[in-house]
Amino acid sequence: MFLETQHLGKQFERQLALDDVNLQIRQGDVYGLIGPNGAGKTTLLRVLALADEPTLGKVWFDGQPLVYGRHLPAQKQRIGFLPDDYPLYNEMLVWHYLDYMARLYLMQEPQRADRINQVLELVQLESKRDSRIGTLSRGMRQRLSLAQAIIHQPDLLLMDEPVSGLDPLARSQFRQIVKRLQAEGMTIIISSHILSDLEDFCSAVGVMEQGRLVESALLSDLYDRLSVRRLSISVLDELARLQALLAQQGQIQAIEVVDDTTLQATFSGNDGDRLALLKTLMEAGVAITDFHVTQENLESIFLKMDYQRTA
Numbered sequence: 001m002f003l004e005t006q007h008l009g010k011q012f013e014r015q016l017a018l019d020d021v022n023l024q025i026r027q028g029d030v031y032g033l034i035g036p037n038g039a040g041k042t043t044l045l046r047v048l049a050l051a052d053e054p055t056l057g058k059v060w061f062d063g064q065p066l067v068y069g070r071h072l073p074a075q076k077q078r079i080g081f082l083p084d085d086y087p088l089y090n091e092m093l094v095w096h097y098l099d100y101m102a103r104l105y106l107m108q109e110p111q112r113a114d115r116i117n118q119v120l121e122l123v124q125l126e127s128k129r130d131s132r133i134g135t136l137s138r139g140m141r142q143r144l145s146l147a148q149a150i151i152h153q154p155d156l157l158l159m160d161e162p163v164s165g166l167d168p169l170a171r172s173q174f175r176q177i178v179k180r181l182q183a184e185g186m187t188i189i190i191s192s193h194i195l196s197d198l199e200d201f202c203s204a205v206g207v208m209e210q211g212r213l214v215e216s217a218l219l220s221d222l223y224d225r226l227s228v229r230r231l232s233i234s235v236l237d238e239l240a241r242l243q244a245l246l247a248q249q250g251q252i253q254a255i256e257v258v259d260d261t262t263l264q265a266t267f268s269g270n271d272g273d274r275l276a277l278l279k280t281l282m283e284a285g286v287a288i289t290d291f292h293v294t295q296e297n298l299e300s301i302f303l304k305m306d307y308q309r310t311a
């Protein structure tokens with residue numbers, strides 16, 4: 001595992017914010033952290049980012065334990081953190097700000113200027129390099145905050161609700177950037193309440209509730225386990241014969257006639273099963289004009305899980 005926590009706990013004065021969290025993340029994963037307000041997501045991200053110290057347990061990062069108290073620069077160098085509501089210096093120019101952040105990581109010229117250009121291109125702020133930060137839109141500010149979090153080319157990027165308050169276009173831009181970082185091999189943990197965004201790029205998700213990690217799974221496994229798939233089939237004719245054939249298939253339930261040519265049914269199989277079903281129908285000579293499956297989305301799966309209690 002690239003990142004692993006063992007029995008991680010964080011006790012604030014009267015609040016147990018993290019309770020025996022055992023998290024496992026593979027290298028290159030984009031891991032979505034979901035859960036109601038107060039569940040402990042921010043606390044977990046802060047502990048993983050070395051911004052806060054756990055009261056119990058350990059974090060293993062690329063085979064080494066994270067060292068709290070006296071931060072090891074070598075570990076800090078490998079972690080990027082975008083906190084919620086990241087403050088920016090409004091009077092600074094975009095370029096100068098990134099240069100300042102890069103200097104804090106002791107980056108030297110000419111690599112420093114190269115990296116700033118690279119990051120400005122990545123977050124689509126090249127045209128704003130000489131603009132004052134105070135003049136940027138909210139979406140641009142968020143992309144600049146992301147730029148500072150990755151300026152030192154971390155292996156692990158932690159982002160706390162990075163898209164909250166952004167409009168659909170700004171969120172879409174943000175998703176594209178995350179996908180590029182993912183393609184470059186960065187391991188990413190991102191907390192968000194916008195599950196349709198997470199669904200778009202996450203390989204795994206974890207659900208937190210009252211300080212505990214109550215679910216952690218590959219997104220594909222979660223879909224296989226919990227998502228209801230609706231199969232829709234349209235035929236040229238002989239709908240009754242299609243209905244009779246489907247009724248004999250084990251993975252088909254609740255067949256419903258939509259109109260003269262279309263049936264819908266609940267389908268419990270995976271992609272392989274779907275292919276096998278299509279083959280069976282074709283071999284039986286059914287004149288299929290449309291065959292598709294719609295899958296329940298992450299939002300509806302999450303609601304079904306019924307993890308709704310806040311800390």
Ligand SMILES: Nc1ncnc2c1ncn2[C@@H]1O[C@H](COP(=O)(O)OP(=O)(O)OP(=O)(O)O)[C@@H](O)[C@H]1O
Pocket residue numbers: 012013015016017035036037038039040041042043044311
């Ligand atoms: N510095 C602190 N001192 C005391 N309690 C804290 C502190 N930080 C967080 N908590 C408490 O720990 C619990 C977890 O908070 P946390 O911010 O980690 O949740 P969250 O899942 O990120 O919530 P949200 O979705 O609202 O951001 C909450 O009950 C919160 O009040």
